[in-house]
Amino acid sequence: MRAEDEARPKGSPDSMGPTPYVARHENSASPVTRHASRPKIAVYWTGSCGGCDVSFLEVGEAIVDILSQVEIVFWPALADPKREDLEAMPPGSIDVALINGTIRTEENVEMVELLREKAKLVVAYGACAHLGGVPSLANLSTREEILGEVLGEGWRRGPPPGGPEEDAPPDLLPRALPLSQVVRVDYTVPGCPPPAGLIGEFFNAFLSGEMPEPGYVFAKAKALCEECPRTREERVLKRIVRPHELLPDPEECLLDQGLICLGPVTRGGCNAACPQAGMPCTGCLGPTPKAGDPGLAMISALASLVRAGEEGEEAIPKEDEILDQLVDLIGTLYKYGVPTFCPLSPERERAGVRGKASPSPVPSQPGRGRRKGGAA
Amino acid sequence: MSPKSGDAIRPSSRHGPRIGVFVCHCGHNIAGTVDVEKVAEALARYPGVVYSTHYDYMCSDPGQELVKRAIKEHRLTGVVVAACSPSMHEPTFRTAGEEAGLNPYLVEIANIREHCSWVHEAGPATTDKAIRITRAAVEKVRGNHPLEPLQIGHAEKCLVIGGGIAGIQAALDVAEAGYEVLLVEKSPTIGGHMAQLSETFPTLDCSQCILTPKMVEAARHPRIRLLTYSEVEEVSGFLGNYHVRIRKKPTYVDPEKCNLCGDCEEVCPVRVPNEFDRGLSERGAIYIPFPQAVPSSYTLDEEACLGLEPLRCSECARVCEVGAIDYDMQEEIIEEDVGAIIVATGFELYPKEEMAEYGAGRIPDVIDGLEFERILSASGPTGGEVRRPSDGKVPKEVVFIQCSGSRDPELHKPYCSKICCMYTAKHALLYRHLVPDGRAYVFYIDIRAGGKGYEEFVARAMEEDRILYLRGKVAKVFREGDKVVVWGVDTLTGKRVEVKADLVVLAQAIVPSPGVTELAQRLHMSCLDEHGFLKEAHPKLRPLETLAGGVFIAGAAQAPKDIPDAVAQASGAAAKAIALLSAPALVHPPEVAIVDEELCSGCGICAPQCPYSAITVEEVAEVNEVLCEGCGACAAACPSGAMSLRNLTDEQVLAMVRAALKEAAEVTSG
Missing domain, CATH: 3.40.50.700 (NADH:ubiquinone oxidoreductase-like, 20kDa subunit)
Incomplete structure (x- = not known):
């Protein structure tokens, strides 16, 4: 030393x-x-x-x-x-x-x-x-x-x-x-x-000097909804709208109003800053520890919440119609996590988009170390 | 063991789980299509499996012995029985496991019969699928924890909703068995429709004569609390632990004091149609539905009265010698904890006004079956003489139309109302007895007289009482002078028929009592069928139970029924309720949803997914384990992974999926 x-x-x-x-x-x-x-x-x-x-x-x-x-x-x-x-x-x-x-x-x-x-x-x-x-x-x-x-x-x-x-x-x-x-x-x-x-x-x-166990994420394990002051009445998804299409009610849960708020899958810790300001959570704090793939978790939740009248055969196409209003799936559900949550399809891999899925370092590339100048 | 037992295959023992696999032939049911030997062989090589075998009938005594012995000899920590649906023999094998000292929840069934052998042709692909199903079950067992069933206490009272013959019978049976009963009836008297009937088929017993003793018995029974003029307002809780809130409307008459002198009704200036006589007579605002009403008291109908607040008349109180009338009587709210609920809300007739093609509602002499019952009844508006409503004349030609509103999928109800053939025969027969020179015609589609003495009764009506049965539908009913003309076709002769009748009686379809939908919602029973009747848990094997635990059904609330059927079902429902009330504790499967409170944010997405209303969300979600049936809808919806199912976690499901999808090259060769 x-x-x-x-x-x-x-x-x-x-x-x-x-x-x-x-x-x-x-x-x-x-x-x-x-x-x-x-x-x-x-x-x-x-x-x-x-x-x-x-x-x-x-x-x-x-x-x-x-x-x-x-x-x-x-x-x-x-x-x-x-x-x-x-x-x-x-x-x-x-x-x-x-x-x-x-x-x-x-x-x-x-x-x-x-x-x-x-x-x-x-x-x-x-x-x-x-x-x-x-x-x-x-x-x-x-x-x-x-x-x-x-x-x-x-x-x-x-x-x-x-x-x-x-x-x-x-x-x-x-x-x-x-x-x-x-x-x-x-x-x-x-x-x-x-x-x-x-x-x-x-x-x-x-x-x-009181650092937690390595791997710790400095945010809450509970989802954002815990700290969100908005109120939930009827937990039902009757439509899907994008933020520019709606002036949301200031009190009511944004998800209930049809905005795809990722609060339920996203770690708390921001005091629900965006939902408080009327914008749906986009998931920047990352998924809660057991949410797994947050996009899939959210899709399961949305599919569970969607209702078009009485349950039954006739409701299914109508519910599909509502869910079809969800545009830009990746931009909405994986805005911050494409390389973490979206493995490439074999076609994409063949097309030359390759990255490392494991935490091992990217292997040296030709030309590595060539650049010697200022880092900034 | 049995010589037929398959060879046990014993791979080297491992650390960690020691799972045994038992593949059932189910005679030819499985072995006919699946190579069970191969399945057992393949599973023997599967990680964690230390013992694997196959046998003719695993559910037989020797089969169960085989499982038990293997558990002991091989110190198994988990068992997979690859056999039929778990709804068949899961309890069998779990009990066997328990007897051998293994926690029953470490025994799982791989369904290779309904899910495999019965739905595929014999061949390697079918065997391969059976292996995959069994491997998945091994993965489930690997992740299972030993569990104990949940023990739940319960209340020892029974609520019976509906005071018709079914409700009365159920209440009497439960009370006789030693349990307290609350019998709730919305009208001022118990008795139901049976009290309105003149005679009953096929014995022609006087309906009231056989009913009233039961009514009196119910009223006097020390363990039955009669709540007439009352409605169940709210039901909360769950199996064995329901909390009910009943609203008892004020009758404004003290039944203890009322001596039924009837002076009050005589002086009452109000006249409204009498429901008990189906509007064929009138009653005062203060009235008694019929002389033998139970409780035996007059009732002041607040709606019909000139006014109680402020008091506008008070004639009735003035003439009441015993001072029974109390205008200050308040409604009562009764709250009780009950262990079981029997729903016996009965039926109504499909409104005759719906039958525009028969002129019902427009032509006063087109009446429904219950109206005719009142006309026939000695206590009815005509004192038992057959007189028609329009002019009081004795009708000489009467047409009875069966299936009025029933078996008519285009315009009315598609189902058969079951009792109309019999009561129409009774009506026509009684009419012929009362008006010997009258003629009775019956239009019918088919005669359905299944029941003890029923066919003979109809034959007697046709032959001895010379009632003319015409097979065919009535096309039109219209008025001509003081006659009601009926046009129909006799399909047996192909001839058109015209009858100039004095009276037409419609055998209206039976429909569920109004309000039953609302009641079902209050009981959290997702159990109304497409026609609004209460739906049984299983149409053949659980006809008295509903999907709501501890809620049973009796009588015509379930489907059109005659009196003996309703009474029999009531006693059956009572037996079910007694079984529940007499159990020392109720047992509930422990495989329910659980919340990780460290992860739950209280977002509330789970709660509306629960078909059993088992989830409440305050700070975090909370699962009522007794209500939870372990369906997993909440766990699938939970976006943060805070909700999971005991012994069916996401990790287990993923391991099962991987095990099912993994290559199985070594077995597909055969």
Whole structure:
């Protein structure tokens, strides 16, 4: 562990050692000075909209307190660290790496593998890292279809414009992937972006050293409905409408009004923010632990709830008609989880859309390591 | 063991589950199409199976012995019997397992008869399917937990709804067996339709003479609480533990004081049609349906009275010498816990006004069978003389039309009302006795006289009483002067028939009593048939039970019935109720839905799926285990996986599906 100690930035006098971060409260009687014990954190984005980085501000003033207790060693959205800086850090020297964004490019893979090596704990932060996220809806098309659409038919890879010395843009992976399909993930802070309460919950646990069992998702095991103030009267689905087609009643359950609200299959923890604002839940906190495939669970629930008058033979076609009003199945039921919940059909696989279903890392691609420039 | 027993195949024992598989030949029923030996062989190689065999009749005593011995010898932790439907022999084998020391819920049936051998041709594919079904059952057993049946206490009272002959008989039988009975009747007296009848077929007993002793017995019985003028308003709870709320309307007359002098009705200025006489006579607002009414008291009909609040007349109270009339009487709400409920709500006649083709409702001398009963009855509006409603003349030509509204799928009811052939024969016969010079015609489609002495009765009416039976339908009934002309066709001679009658009697179809739909809803019985009659749990084997546990049916509420049938069914329903009430505890299968309260968000999607109303949702869903029948509709609907079925979890179902779909290449060769 010598090398690790040597690599410790100046001002970190003595042994953090390889042991995980231990609880150090502000009033802690620990002999170790607070400065010396500040855990090192990294925040990184892959295929991301940037919302997750901004989400920290949502915590409000408390973020000042939180950030004052940690040492930020790598955060491209805040500072301008380079890949070389990260590479220079000893393995395991970062206490926690919070990674947001979907894994879309070879460079994403390289960077998260590097972070995995340097960090004791890796946290999938936000829906993209957790399940694939909105950008992974791209998996409905092959990489070739996407590139053809954007670059035009018959595009070809050319040399980097600044000559062979300049870095080429990284290759797209065949599919977008959630973080856990590339590296081992210790914890998840879900959401699009994670709600302030859950971010706070994570930092409370982390800073107090009372982290739950690995694999824990920082959200409720119970579905969103538990915290939703809307009222349910008659649990029946008589029609299906999309949000733009209805000004919903402010009190009544959105599902009862015909909006496909994924509340019943989605973890709570956001205080039912969207339903409270009149928008159906789209499932960003991910499915509850035993929901399994949330789309299938929701379809079963909808099929159970649908009613067109009296039960019987005549009602069936009418009920089918109601269920047919459910358009954009994948966009509605799997907005955040295509690579997690939608295995590819054999035809798609043959068409060249391949990803790893297991958490083993994506194998090295040709051209790996070619890009050496700034990570950000 | 029996020499016919198949060879036991013993693979090396394993750790973990030790499951035994027993494949039944069911004579040729299974073995004729399925290669049972192959099934046993294939299962012997299946993971977790330590013993597998086959035998001629697994349900026979030696077959059960085979299972029991194997459980002990091979220390089995689970048993799969590949045989017939679990609805047949599941209890048999579970009991056998229990006798051998295995928890009965670790015994499962793989149905390779109804689901396989009976529906396929012999061949390797059929054997392959039997193997897959059996493998799936092995997977289910592997995931099963030992369970104990649920023990439920119960109330020891019985509620009987309906005070006709069926309800009276049921109440008497239950009370005689030593249990308290609440007998609820919506009208002011018990007795029902039977009290309206003149004589009964085929013996021509006076109906009231044989009924009234039973009415009196019911009223006097120390264990029967009579609640007339009352309706069941609410029923909650479940098998053995129903809570009922009964609303008893005020009669404004104290039955203890009323001496039936009748002065009150004489002075009552109101006259309304008398329901008991089917509107053929009038009664006051204060009245007694008939002299032998039980309870023996007048009743003040609030609807008909000039006004009670404020009091507008009070003549009746003025003349009542015994001071029985109490205008301040309030309605009573009676709440009771009952263990069993017998529904005996009886029948009504299909309204004659529906029979536009017979002029019913427009022509006063076209009447229905119950009206004619009242005309025949000595206590009726004509004092037992046959006189027609329009002008009081004695009719000399009377036409009886059978199947009026029955057996007519196009316009009316498709079913046979069963009792009309007999009562029409009785009507015609009694008419001929009372009006010896009158002529009686009966139009019929068929004569259905199945019953003790019934055929002989109809023959007597035709031959001795010279009633003219005409086989054919009546096309039209219309008025001509003071005659009612009936046009019909005698299909036996092919001739058109015209009768200029004085009176036409329609044998109207029997329909369920109104309000039975609402009552069924209150009882949570999804058990009305397409015509609104109460539906029995099984048309052949459970004719007295409904699908709601502890709710039994008696009398014409189930289907058109004559008196002996209604009485017999009432005694049967009473026996069922007594069996329930006398059980020390009720046993309910433990394979019910359970809620993981850590996961349930209280979204409420499950509750409306439950056909038994077993789920309530407050903070989280809660399953009433006694009401739950384990159908799984809630578990399938639950989006968060919080609801599951005991011994049929999602994991088990998926394991069963995988086991059923997995390749079975090694067995399809034969």
